[in-house]
Amino acid sequence: MLAEIDERVATLTKEAKEHAPALLSRLYRALYRIRRVEEDVARIYPTDKIKSPSHLSLGQESVSVGICEALRKSDIVFATYRSHAAYLAKGGDINRMIAELYGKEDGAARGKSGSMHLIDMSAGMMGTSAIVGSTIPLAVGYALAERMKGKDTVVVVFFGDGAMEEGVFHESLNFAALKKVPVLFVCENNTYAIHTPLHMRVPKPNFRERVEAYQIPTRLVEDGDVLTLLKETEAAVSRIRAGGGPEFFEVMTMRWLEHVGPGDDLHLNYRTKAELDSWKAKDQVKRLASMLAPTERQRVEADVESEVAAAFEFAEKSQYPADHELYEHVFHD
Amino acid sequence: MTKPTREISYADALYEAAAGEMERDPSVFVFGLGVDDPKGMYGTTKDLQVRFGADRNFDTPLSEDAMTGVAIGAALAGMRPIHVHQRFDFLLLCMNQLVNVAAKWSYTFAGAVKVPIVVRSIIGRSWGQGAQHSQALHSMFMHVPGLKVVAPTTPHDAKGCMIAAIRDNNPVIFMEHRMLYGHRGVVPEESYEVPFGKARILKEGDNITIVAISHMVVESLRAASHLESVGVHAEIIDPVSLSPLDIETIVQSVSKTGRLLVVDNAWTACGASAEIISQVIERLQGKRAVQVSRMGFAPVPCPTTKPLENLFYPNARTIAARAYDVAKGSAQNWLPEGAEAKEILEFKGPF
Numbered sequence: 001m002l003a004e005i006d007e008r009v010a011t012l013t014k015e016a017k018e019h020a021p022a023l024l025s026r027l028y029r030a031l032y033r034i035r036r037v038e039e040d041v042a043r044i045y046p047t048d049k050i051k052s053p054s055h056l057s058l059g060q061e062s063v064s065v066g067i068c069e070a071l072r073k074s075d076i077v078f079a080t081y082r083s084h085a086a087y088l089a090k091g092g093d094i095n096r097m098i099a100e101l102y103g104k105e106d107g108a109a110r111g112k113s114g115s116m117h118l119i120d121m122s123a124g125m126m127g128t129s130a131i132v133g134s135t136i137p138l139a140v141g142y143a144l145a146e147r148m149k150g151k152d153t154v155v156v157v158f159f160g161d162g163a164m165e166e167g168v169f170h171e172s173l174n175f176a177a178l179k180k181v182p183v184l185f186v187c188e189n190n191t192y193a194i195h196t197p198l199h200m201r202v203p204k205p206n207f208r209e210r211v212e213a214y215q216i217p218t219r220l221v222e223d224g225d226v227l228t229l230l231k232e233t234e235a236a237v238s239r240i241r242a243g244g245g246p247e248f249f250e251v252m253t254m255r256w257l258e259h260v261g262p263g264d265d266l267h268l269n270y271r272t273k274a275e276l277d278s279w280k281a282k283d284q285v286k287r288l289a290s291m292l293a294p295t296e297r298q299r300v301e302a303d304v305e306s307e308v309a310a311a312f313e314f315a316e317k318s319q320y321p322a323d324h325e326l327y328e329h330v331f332h333d
Numbered sequence: 334m335t336k337p338t339r340e341i342s343y344a345d346a347l348y349e350a351a352a353g354e355m356e357r358d359p360s361v362f363v364f365g366l367g368v369d370d371p372k373g374m375y376g377t378t379k380d381l382q383v384r385f386g387a388d389r390n391f392d393t394p395l396s397e398d399a400m401t402g403v404a405i406g407a408a409l410a411g412m413r414p415i416h417v418h419q420r421f422d423f424l425l426l427c428m429n430q431l432v433n434v435a436a437k438w439s440y441t442f443a444g445a446v447k448v449p450i451v452v453r454s455i456i457g458r459s460w461g462q463g464a465q466h467s468q469a470l471h472s473m474f475m476h477v478p479g480l481k482v483v484a485p486t487t488p489h490d491a492k493g494c495m496i497a498a499i500r501d502n503n504p505v506i507f508m509e510h511r512m513l514y515g516h517r518g519v520v521p522e523e524s525y526e527v528p529f530g531k532a533r534i535l536k537e538g539d540n541i542t543i544v545a546i547s548h549m550v551v552e553s554l555r556a557a558s559h560l561e562s563v564g565v566h567a568e569i570i571d572p573v574s575l576s577p578l579d580i581e582t583i584v585q586s587v588s589k590t591g592r593l594l595v596v597d598n599a600w601t602a603c604g605a606s607a608e609i610i611s612q613v614i615e616r617l618q619g620k621r622a623v624q625v626s627r628m629g630f631a632p633v634p635c636p637t638t639k640p641l642e643n644l645f646y647p648n649a650r651t652i653a654a655r656a657y658d659v660a661k662g663s664a665q666n667w668l669p670e671g672a673e674a675k676e677i678l679e680f681k682g683p684f
Contacts, residue, residue, distance in 0.1 A: 078406075110443035119442045126409060127442060131433050137399040138434070141406020141414075148362070148388055148412065168429075171399030178394065330478050332439045332447035332502040 021296075027065060027226055028288040029300045034061040034085045035285045036308045037094070041084070041101065042262030044312065050101045052114030057085035059256035062284035063188050064089035066229025067156060067249075070237050076124045076142055078135040079158040081116035082188075082255070083128040086158050091123035094307060095314040104318035111321050112329075133159060133166035136185070140172050143181040143246075154240050156184045162193040164207050170214075173246070177214045180245035184236055185211075187250045194259045195270040211248045218248045226284045254279035337521040344514040346488040347377040347453075350495035351415060353524050355385050358413065361499055362389040365400070365417030365453070374417060375455075375514050397426035404450045405435050405504075413449045413499055419684075421454040421508065422468045435504040436479030447502040451495070456510045456547065456598065459642070460682035464634035469547065469597075472604040474506045475576045481529055482576040484508040486550040488518035490573055493527030500526065508575075510548040510598065512676045530577035534586070538566035541592040541660045543652070544583055544609055545571065549596040552674060555649035556656060559669035565660045575605055580612045587613050592624045592659050596652055601629040626659050628652060648674065 038058040044050055057064070060082070068077065068089035079086040087097055093108070100107030101115050108118055116130040126142065129135045139157035146153040163169050164187060176183050187207060191198050198205045208218040219232050229251065236247045254276065258265035266273055289297055341349070355361045363381055365374075369392050373379030381390035393400050397418070404414040418424060424431065435448045457466040474482045481503055485494040491509070498505040535550065536557055545553035550571045557567040568586050572578060587593045593613055595606035606627035617623050628647040635645050647655075654668045672678070 108443075109441060109445070112443055113441045117441045119445055121445055127438070127446065129434065131429060134402065134429060134434055137402020137430070138406035138409065140399070141403035141408075142410045143406075144403060145407035145410035145412045148407075149410075168398045168402065171394070171396035172402065174394055175396060175399055175403065329440045329444040331481075332444060332449075 024288060024291050025296055025300060027069060027230070028292055028297070029304060030065040030069070030089055031061050031226065031285045031288055032301060033094075033304045033308070034065070034088050036304055037088065037098075037311075038084060040308055040312060042257065045262035049316075050115075051103055052101050052116070053260050054084075054101060054115040054262075055082035055260045056255070056257050056262065057082055059279060059283075060188060060190065060224075060253045061085050062224045062226040062229065063186070063251045063253055064158070066226040067184075067186060067233045069230050070233035071124075071154065071156065073124060075153055075237075076126050076139070076146075076155045077158070078126050078139040078142070078155070079128045080132070080135065080160060080163070081128060081130045082160070083118055083158065084115070087118040087120065087125050087128070090120075090125045092118060092120035092125045093123070094311045096120065098311040098315040099318045102315040102318065103320060104315055105321040105325070106314065106318040110325060112325075133163040133168045135159070136163065136169055136172045139183050140176045140181055143176075143183045144179060147182060152182075152241050154182050154184060154237050156186060158186045158188055160193075161187060161189040161191060161198065161207070162201075163187070164210070165201060173211060173214045173216060176246040177216050180243070182240045182243075183246040184233070184240060185216075185246060185248040187248070188253050189250055190253050190255050192259075192271065195268060197270070207250055208248070216246050216248050218250065221249060221251045223282050224251065224253050224279075224284060226288065256280065337519055339520060339522060340517045341488060341520050342514060343488045343491050343516045343518075344376045346492035346520050347495055347509070348379060349520070350492045350499070351378065352381060352384065354496060354499045355381065355389060357524070360411060361413045361415065363415045363417065364391050364393055364404075366393060366395060367419060368392060368417050374419070375511075378417065397423050398430060401427040401430035401452075402434065405430060405438070405448055408448045408450050409438075409446055413451075415451040415453060415499065417453040419455055420466050421456045421470060422465050424452065424454055424470065424506075427452070431474070431480070431504065431506075432477050436477045439503065440479060448504050449502045450504050451498045451507050452504065453507045453509060456508065458510070458512050458548070458646070459677050459680050461637035462635065463637040467635040469508065469599040471506065471508055471546075471575055472599060472608070475605060475608065479504070480576065481505045481574070482508065483529060483574040484547045485527065485573055486513065486547060486571050488516060488520045490527050490533070492520050493525050494529070494573065496524055497526040497529060501529070508547060512548050512674075512680065513551070515676055516551070527573065529574040530579050531574070532570050532572045532579035532582040534568060534582065535571055536567065536569040538568040538590070540566045540590060541594060541656050542568045542570060542583065542586040542590045543594045543596060543656060545569065545596040546575070546605055547598040549598045549647060549652075551676075552647065552649045553596055553652055555671070555674070556652035559649060559653035559671065560656055560660075562669070563657065563667065565657055567656055572609075578609070578612070580609070580616070583609060584613055584616045587617060587623055588621055591622060593626070594652075594656050594659055595627045596647055597627070597629040599629050600632060601627050602632065604629060624659050624662065626655060628655055643673075
């Protein structure tokens with residue numbers, strides 16, 4: 001195990017290497033925190049306290065964690081309806097997230113939007129959408145604006161493999177490449193659109209070739225390795241920040257639970273147990289846990305447990321919005 | 334202060350509004366297909382690129398969907414984009430971003446974000462614009478909470494509404510009619526806003542209220558002259574903004590006249606005319622007997638051939654005839670003599 005740590009750490013940048021123990025602890029905290037939030041959402045779900053369609057990130061945590069670790073607080077993230085991981089990894093307030101799922105007034109959107117629309121502007125989390133692909137051009141526009149203002153912000157947009165079939169994806173990439181806007185496009189390729197596999201949707205899943213046709217450099221991360229993701233993102237973000245134009249990551253991953261909701265879905269027979277097990281064997285939460293000293297691991301886990309428990313308690317205690325809120329915020333003053 | 338007397342065209346008024354706001358506020362920029370072309374979008378964007386640079390006035394790929402998202406994203410970052418469409422019909426390619434995102438983001442995130450975008454939408458007419466270059470789909474946008482929809486008719490209101498739209502913190506669908514661009518009117522040189530939600534009474538009258546939208550305001554004013562010749566005094570109201578809609582001004586007028594004709598520059602089914610009449614009846618039923626009628630495009634796609642195109646649109650004569658029938662309470666078989674509208678007669682294509 002030590003050999004693996006040495007090997008992985010050796011691939012990190014110099015700065016990361018110097019802070020390796022702290023970095024590993026931080027990554028583990030981020031991964032474990034998302035895992036525990038998702039497990040608790042799944043646990044609470046049958047009580048019907050969460051009246052909001054929730055698309056859990058369970059199993060896909062490392063994509064958001066590896067990428068967001070390489071970002072500044074002032075960098076911006078847009079994402080999708082499956083974005084509990086991205087929201088938490090970018091520093092979104094955990095209490096406001098759980099309260100939002102509960103439909104309470106202390107939620108990120110005062111209970112008006114639920115799991116599919118999470119935002120925390122103070123953390124640079126600029127919002128998520130229930131319409132596949134719809135935040136991709138928003139990220140491009142945001143990045144264009146930041147450059148017009150002379151800022152060196154990098155904008156990251158997460159989307160799934162299904163979004164690559166939307167016309168707006170291609171329109172957005174074409175424009176982003178044309179204007180060399182500072183965007184990192186991240187395709188979380190979990191290979192299923194609800195229950196439909198890639199081969200039923202595209203003649204050839206050559207997503208990177210398609211993107212390269214727009215003169216955008218691409219990277220493939222096949223195993224969800226959080227340290228590889230961090231290293232690749234650090235390099236990409238530094239190129240993008242320096243004015244190198246947009247880049248694209250295809251990150252292979254797998255959701256462990258059903259498309260929406262808290263359950264297992266192997267009984268539907270659209271994917272195999274062997275396929276799912278192969279991803280569970282690569283679980284980054286377990287892997288990072290094994291890289292930490294036991295005392296450090298226990299410290300991190302104890303912190304996270306109390307933080308997550310407090311967040312659910314916060315949501316339980318928060319009130320539902322008052323009736324007059326129905327009509328508020330349709331227009332901005 | 335002396336009353337302003339300078340007259341400029343509707344197109345120049347739009348240009349002046351955008352240029353003035355770009356001067357005042359560095360977050361304002363103009364983009365869309367052809368906004369920097371040699372014709373400068375009928376003059377409405379003529380030298381903006383020379384004056385403000387290619388970063389603030391630029392052409393785009395033919396990607397209306399993504400470009401609408403780009404406008405929204407830029408607005409989320411604090412900019413005030415003006416997205417220009419040479420024809421209103423192209424907004425159908427932007428519906429997801431306009432309806433699912435722009436209209437909803439303030440509410441969806443409980444006021445944490447705002448989307449100050451202006452969507453300039455030009456309605457075509459005549460010289461064979463046909464089925465896909467002549468549509469006015471404002472009622473689709475009026476249906477959606479979170480969007481503002483304005484349709485100024487005079488050069489004065491074009492400038493004032495554009496300035497108000499740019500400064501508004503919400504998405505504004507800004508409807509322009511190609512046939513209005515050449516119209517001249519008094520426009521103050523200084524900056525001013527025409528507030529949304531305030532209708533204009535362009536002509537007072539006691540016998541019938543005619544509410545007209547966009548280019549139909551011009552035709553209805555001509556119709557009012559015909560009606561005067563037969564002793565019918567029409568009150569002509571231009572709503573200016575359709576969402577929010579100043580129903581109070583319309584209700585007050587109908588309370589006086591007892592008769593309402595709504596003439597839309599669009600189809601009538603589920604349209605602005607249906608909405609206006611419903612709201613008036615909801616307010617006045619049981620209090621005042623009201624005769625209502627409405628006119629709009631013939632319920633077919635717009636044909637290109639001139640004889641059929643002429644039948645497709647209401648005009649000053651047919652509006653006068655309908656208003657006369659409503660005013661008299663029965664069919665009068667009266668159709669005034671008159672020439673085709675000057676701006677339509679003089680318009681030579683191709684665009």
